[in-house]
Amino acid sequence: MTSIKHCFKQSLKLVSVSIIFAASVSTSSAYDRITGEPFATRSEVIAQNGMAATSQPLATQVALDILKAGGNAIDAAIAANAMLGLVEPTGCGIGGDLFAIVWDAETSKLYGLNASGRSPQSLTMEHFKEKGLDKIPKFGPLPVSVPGAVDGWFMLSERFGSKSMQELLAPSIQYAKEGFPVSELIAYYFEMNQKRIGDYPGFEETFTINGQTPRKGEIFRNPALAATYEKIATGGRDAFYKGDIARTIGAFMQEQGGFLSYEDMAAHYSDWIEPVSSNYRGYDVWELPPNGQGIAALQILNVLELYDLEGMGHDSAEYVHTFVEAKKLAFEDRAKFYADPNFNEIPVDWLISKEYAKQRQQLISPTQAAQRVDAGKNDGDTIYLTVADKFGNMVSLIQSNYRGMGSGMIPTDLGFVLQNRGEMFALQEGHFNKYEPNKRPFHTIIPAFVTRNNEPLMSFGVMGGGTQPQMHAQIIINMIDFGMNLQEAGDAPRILHSGSSTPEGDIMTDGGYISLESGFSQKTRRELMNKGHVLRDANGAFGGYQAILFDQKHQVYYGASESRKDGQAAGY
Structure with missing residues (x-):
């Protein structure tokens, strides 16, 4: 499978993939790939029944x-x-x-x-x-x-x-x-969480072995959870x-x-609830409306649809800059408007409209990073999974x-x-997301789906708190604009913009900062700094991806999983 771009434009017709010779493989690769992008960790998983x-x-x-x-x-x-x-x-x-x-x-x-x-x-x-x-x-x-x-x-x-x-x-x-047996990354996070909450009652009895969190490969049991599940x-x-x-x-x-x-x-x-969608270059991307942040991904895509991203190229300062500026605009609206709809009138249809995207796009400078963005008018760990059946x-x-x-x-x-999701409430009077009894807080976790001509195409998500809308948009762009397949779209180096407003405030005043994974070139980084962006390294902050794509023509499923975590895609 080549990419959503080719899949969509040719009704999911499979095309051959050019062989990538060893000379073109990045020197950072652990081995030479015979097919596909050199940064891919593996090929997609393909199965018929599930x-x-x-x-x-x-x-x-x-x-x-x-x-x-x-x-x-x-x-x-x-x-x-x-x-x-x-x-x-x-x-x-x-x-x-x-x-x-x-x-x-x-x-x-x-x-x-x-x-x-x-x-x-x-x-x-x-x-x-x-x-x-x-x-x-x-x-x-x-x-x-x-x-x-x-x-x-x-x-x-x-x-x-x-x-x-x-x-x-x-x-x-x-x-x-x-x-x-506890897997590697989860063992790491066990130890991290012990430092955060290990002193609270019940942690040692429930989540440690002789007072120590389980290490990689160690056998861990939770009989208390077994009893709860049985009830x-x-x-x-x-x-x-x-x-x-x-x-x-x-x-x-x-x-x-x-x-x-x-x-x-x-x-x-x-x-x-009814999922909401926006059409990106002919393909319907679906998210859930607030109190979650899913429509931020749609807002980002609506703005970026106005640009020739394919012509810019993935590893270019022009693309990264444009993506980040579109994200800033969406996240200011996220901070102001996204909250429990039972307590507020949230203009979802307007926020995800093409007309609004055109208005917001006028605020983006092609040469300079925005240091302040106002909302428009009128971190956490998570799991994501997707399953498809026969x-x-x-x-x-x-x-x-x-x-x-x-x-x-x-x-x-x-x-x-x-x-501890209630932490996301604001304590400022007049804020859409202000704390009130019996109210749902702003939520970061968002599932996503893609359809084509009212037929199912792809279910996907990217774990990772406030990073999720950014990564949802990048997965779609990687496949449609940059021609990557399902696994490559998740393995590709990611862009993360941080430091703008949160649900507790509605104005970004410092421009925030960009974190780029190691696959982006030094040339791109230098040009971004020349545009006024601040670059800062980040470790483990780029989310965790899983996805399934359905090939209507051959009636098979393609699966992909996150190379940065312990996940697995498998079928039969």
């Missing part, structure tokens, strides 16, 4: 086992997410939230799910004022909001699933009891939100001086605790950490 791409190989295998046992993509995605909550608790778990986009083959339609939780009803703005806080703390009891993931599982299963929750959670329960499998959704689990969470949070209560858990509900269903699912392992609040003997 495909799964997750951020941990054991979770990918669980998904494939479900597919092979007759389950569909929705079943497999739930099973994989549960498995990731065990094997990758450094990025996800049932203490966090979930968003999904589902292509349902039976109705030939996309469905969006917002399974994010709300703030505690008893916590008010006055409490933060009394404490003299101008920001919500990163850790501890105050940033905790209701975890929505489990309700998300049952919403997905009841509408689209074919297997029981007992069947879907059985693999994770077995692994939690018997243990699994959910047999007792259903209400076992989590209205049973002993909810009571344990409420009692623990009260002991810790928190506000999340049993009543908050019992009142939770998720929402089916029936034609595809799922794009993302789930997170927010800052790695979340708040540090580990309810007694439950085996998981509660999220």
Whole structure:
């Protein structure tokens, strides 16, 4: 498979790939590739009957086992997410939230799910004022909001699933009891999170082996999580939100001086929502509307569609500069407008319109980096997974605790950490995202989907907090404008702009800074500095990608996974 550009323009007709000779391979490559781009880590995975791409190989295998046992993509995605909550608790778990986009083959339609939780009803703005806080703390009891993931599982299963929750959670329960070998990157993040939240009650008992976080290859067990999963499998959704689990969470949070209560858990509900899209060079890119940040990717693409990116080239100062300036514009709107739509009138249709993009594009200088950008008028770790089945269903699912392992609040003997997503609320009066009781916070985690002529083409996502809209846009640009295939689009060096406004403020006043991965040339870096950009190195901040592409002509799936993390794409 060559690229979305060729796939789309030739109705996914496969074309031959030119051989890249050793002389053209970068000296930084570990080996010479025979085909494809020299920076690619491997070729795409191709299979007929099903495909799964997750951020941990054991979770990918669980998904494939479900597919092979007759389950569909929705079943497999739930099973994989549960498995990731065990094997990758450094990025996800049932203490966090979930968003999904589902292509349902039976109705030939996309469905969006917002399974994010709300703030505690008893916590008010006055409490933060009394404490003299101008920001919500990163850790501890105050940033905790209701975890929505489990309700998300049952919403997905009841509408689209074919297997029981007992069947879907059985693999994770077995692994939690018997243990699994910890993979390299997750071992690293375990150690990092111990430094952040290791002193909170329950961390040592739940996530260490004799007081030390598990090392690479060490067998780790989580019997408490196994017991929690068993209660959910047999007792259903209400076992989590209205049973002993909810009571344990409420009692623990009260002991810790928190506000999340049993009543908050019992009142939770998720929402089916309509995905929104923008057409980029003839192809419909789909995201979910706020309280998430997905439409920022659409805003970036709308502005960049006005430029000849292919003519600029990937490794060029002109492209990087134009991309960064478009990102700045989108993120100022993100800071001002993106919030819980039940509390604000958010002009989504206007923000993702072509007319608005043309207006905003006029603010971009081709030669000078913007140091201040106003919003228009009228960091965290995550997991992303995608699954496709032989029936034609595809799922794009993302789930997170927010800052790695979340708040540090580990309810007694439950085996998981509660999220700290409430940290994203602003404490400024008049802000769209200001803290209010029973309100959903601004969210960074976003699934994505691409269709062509109302047919499914690609489900994808890129983990990585506020970097996600930038990386979504780059994946699309890499494939459509720069002719990369599914794996190459994720392996290609990435651009990250940081330091502009956050959901707590709506004006960028210092221009921020750019971090470029090592594949960009020194010439490009020098020219960017001449345009007034500040360059700064970053390590591990460029996100984690998984994707599945459907080839209509040959009726096969292509899978790709992130080379920067422990993930795997596999099919059968």
